[in-house]
Amino acid sequence: MASSSPGQTGCYVRPLGSDQPPRYIGWLEMVKVLCIEISALIRDSLHWFLLEDRKHVLVFDTTTESFRHMRAPIVPGGSDPGLFEMDGTLGIDCHNDAMEIVTIWVLQDYESEVGDIKYRIKLPVGEIRDKFRDDGERWGLGVGVLSGDGDVLLLLNFRGWLLQVDSDGKLIESFDCGHRDLQIYEYRLKQSLVQHTFFPALKSYAGSALPLI
Numbered sequence: 001m002a003s004s005s006p007g008q009t010g011c012y013v014r015p016l017g018s019d020q021p022p023r024y025i026g027w028l029e030m031v032k033v034l035c036i037e038i039s040a041l042i043r044d045s046l047h048w049f050l051l052e053d054r055k056h057v058l059v060f061d062t063t064t065e066s067f068r069h070m071r072a073p074i075v076p077g078g079s080d081p082g083l084f085e086m087d088g089t090l091g092i093d094c095h096n097d098a099m100e101i102v103t104i105w106v107l108q109d110y111e112s113e114v115g116d117i118k119y120r121i122k123l124p125v126g127e128i129r130d131k132f133r134d135d136g137e138r139w140g141l142g143v144g145v146l147s148g149d150g151d152v153l154l155l156l157n158f159r160g161w162l163l164q165v166d167s168d169g170k171l172i173e174s175f176d177c178g179h180r181d182l183q184i185y186e187y188r189l190k191q192s193l194v195q196h197t198f199f200p201a202l203k204s205y206a207g208s209a210l211p212l213i
Helices: 029-034 125-131
Strands: 011-013 023-026 040-042 045-049 056-061 066-071 082-086 089-095 101-109 114-122 142-148 151-158 161-166 171-176
Touching (some): 040 089, 045 082, 125 171
Antiparallel strands (some): 040 045, 089 101, 101 114, 142 151, 151 161, 161 171
């Protein structure tokens, strides 16, 4: 989607690899707040949690090129929920105001929009703060979720360290990232065995490079 075109503001679609100009498909006022939000691709549809509304998920069907709403779970606290794909359905994660508990809600029945809390993970706050010598009055971190094989793994950004915490709340691994200002996003690169025709057309394409989609 693009936000503007000469003389017309709205939503646009441009197929991957196409040399055609973006095609206008309409406009929704709520789309304005999505410019910096992360979407989750599930069942050929893009999903955004509407932060201003906090009651709905906006869905864009890439096949019919149409928008619709889904009911969202009640998100506790003031955290910004993250969306991710889990076993072919929608997952939503959030944390409490104290950033000590991560709750993961999963849509059990996608079509009827029926979901439930699948995980409530208590973070090993004391262990993390002791290990990395954090004695400040306030505790904060960035949280991301990886899913696979019916389970989840939390990625935590804490003072330049990338931490892995399992669904039981156990700290299983830590990586020193040189105290860089890390940002955890829900986007994941997926390697493809298909040699897409548009890759060689890219100026920066290297013939020996692995194709990623």
